[in-house]
Amino acid sequence: MNIVERAKSILLSPRPTWEVIDTEQTDTASLYTGYLMILAAIPAVCGFIGMSIIGMGMFGVSMRVPFFAGLANMVVSYVLSLVGVYILAVIxxxxxxxxxxxxxRLQALxxxxxxxxxxMLGGVFALLPMLxxxxxxxxxxxxxLLYAGLPILMKSAREKSxxxxxxxxxxxxxxxxIVGAINALFMPRGVGPWASGDTPNVSVRTPGGEVTIDGGGIAAMQRKMEEAARSMEKASAQKDPAAMAAATRDATAAAASMLGGGKALGAQTLKAALxxxxxxxxxxGFEVQDGTALGxxxxxxxxxxGSGERTVHVEIMDLGGLGAMAAAAFGMAQGEKEDQHHAEKTWQEGGRTLHESYAKDGSSAERKMALKNGVLISISADNMDIAALRSVASQLxxxxxxxxxRPAN
Structure with missing residues (x-):
């Protein structure tokens, strides 16, 4: 895939391009390394250049974010943008x-x-903060683009787009x-809405719940970020790549820890539930993926x-503190729908959000749960009716x- 041609086609001819993307064979790694990781670097790098090298000013007064603070901001904003896109895909x-x-999941991604x-391309305007x-x-x-792509890739009803x-x-x-609040931690005092000594909580209410950014936690995380920035500066002076990587990981982990729950549960802990x-x-077979090594x-x-044609797939995912946001978004869409072939329902029960979808002929069934602590569980089956799938789910x-x-930071 030519990244330039793909970017041009999705911008200029979105609907035909979505049709091509719909049938395109790919995987998560290819989407990230061949496209997203390149585009996500544009706003991160341009923001760093604009704020720390070019600077901003008016009325004869100019200001630049300190170099290493800007560098740390660039790294963390880049990493969080990659994580954020995946979280959006989950939602x-x-x-x-x-x-x-x-x-x-792959189509959603x-x-x-x-x-x-x-x-992402609009991030180039960050080169000049005034723009x-x-x-x-x-x-x-x-x-x-999102509006045009959802009905094509996710097969949603166009009237519900x-x-x-x-x-x-x-x-x-x-x-x-949340990402903006984290990025603001790298600004010197006096710059940005999180710069004052008294940092308030920010709460966003949705029909499915409330997501809160802990103001007190921001101050604590700022100290950790500053420590990581000093470590990055020292490692850079010593030209120590390993120390730079460790400091970057620490900065990312500190940023993640303020998102309502900090680190994710260990992947091996989740595997133990299978x-x-x-x-x-x-x-x-099983698969385990853990991002904690990277912070x-x-x-x-x-x-x-499985046995013969009867198969079940179980997936357990934790998004750290962001799991609460995913659960809240999931809980916003409650209701039910049924026709002669298919039925589905989304509801809340005991603080959990649940979703069931199944074919009435027993050929397939799916059950998803967003738990109170933000852990997400998906169970799908082929050649199994919904009653049997519920029985299977009850054994977890x-x-x-x-x-x-979640582990403390």
């Missing part, structure tokens, strides 16, 4: 069935990645507030169970997963 995936669509093209507001326009066009897009945008705004047998079916607030464990120790506490 798109969870919401899809509510709007007549089909849940598919395609939507999140390519819809962000306009916003940074123009990036709002490119962000608005990304909303249109406005509602689907609106809920995803609400989640994106919450995510943007038994050798489930519903009389033997485990045929990222994500962990995931999944397993496949959901209560134990919900009691898990």
């Amino acid at each position: 798109i995936d969870f919401l899809a069935p509510r709007f007549g669509g089909v849940g598919n 395609k939507v999140a990645v390519y819809a962000s093209t306009s916003a 940074a507001m123009l990036s709002v326009l490119t962000g608005l066009y990304s909303i249109y 406005v509602g689907y897009t609106a809920l995803v945008i609400v989640a994106a705004i919450v995510l943007g507030l 038994p050798e047998q489930l519903g009389g079916l033997a485990r045929t 990222l607030p994500t962990s995931q464990a999944s397993a496949d169970y 120790d959901i209560a134990a997963l919900e009691r898990l506490q």
Whole structure:
């Protein structure tokens, strides 16, 4: 894939390009390394140049963010933008069935990645801070790209595209507030809304819950960020790549820790919740992914169970403190829909948000849960009816997963 041609086509001919993307064979690694990681560098690098090298000023007074503070901000904002796109994909995936669509994590990631093209390219305006507001326009066009892509890739009903897009945008705004708060930690005092000594809490209410950024936690995290920035400066002076990597990891981990819960649960902890047998079916394989080594607030464990054509796939994911935001967004779409072939329902029960979707002929069924602590569970099956899937789900120790506490920072 030519990144320049793809960016040009999604901007100039979005609908035909979404049709191509819909059938395109790819994977998460290719989407990140071949596209997103390159585009996400534009706002991060241009922001660093604009704020720390060019600077901003008016009426004869100029100001620059200190070099190493700006460098730390660039690294963390870059990493969090990559994490943020994945979180948005999780939300798109969870919401899809509510709007007549089909849940598919890879398709959702395609939507999140390519819809962000306009916003990412708009990061070039950060080179001149006085023009940074123009990036709002490119962000608005990304909303249109999202609106155009959801019904094509997620198979959602076109008449529900406005509602689907609106809920995803609400989640994106919450995510943007959190990332903006983290980025502001690298600003010197007196710059930005988080610079004053008394830092308030920021709460965003949604129909599915409330997401709060802890003002007191921001001050504590700022001290950790400053320590990481000093470590980065020292490592740079010593030309020590290993120390630079460690300081960057510490800065990212500190940023993640203020997102309502800090680090993610260990992936091995999640794997322990996947038994050798489930519903009389033997485990045929598993996969574990853990971002804690990089300071990222994500962990995931999944397993496949099967016998003949009857198969079950279980996935447990923790997004650290961002899990609360994902759960809140998931809870915004409650309701039910049914026809002669298919039924689905999203509801809240005991503080959890649940979603079921199944074919009435027993050919497939799916059950998703957002637990009170933000852990997300997805169970899907082929050649199994919803009653059997519920029985399978009941054999997972959901209560134990919900009691898990994230590690302290």
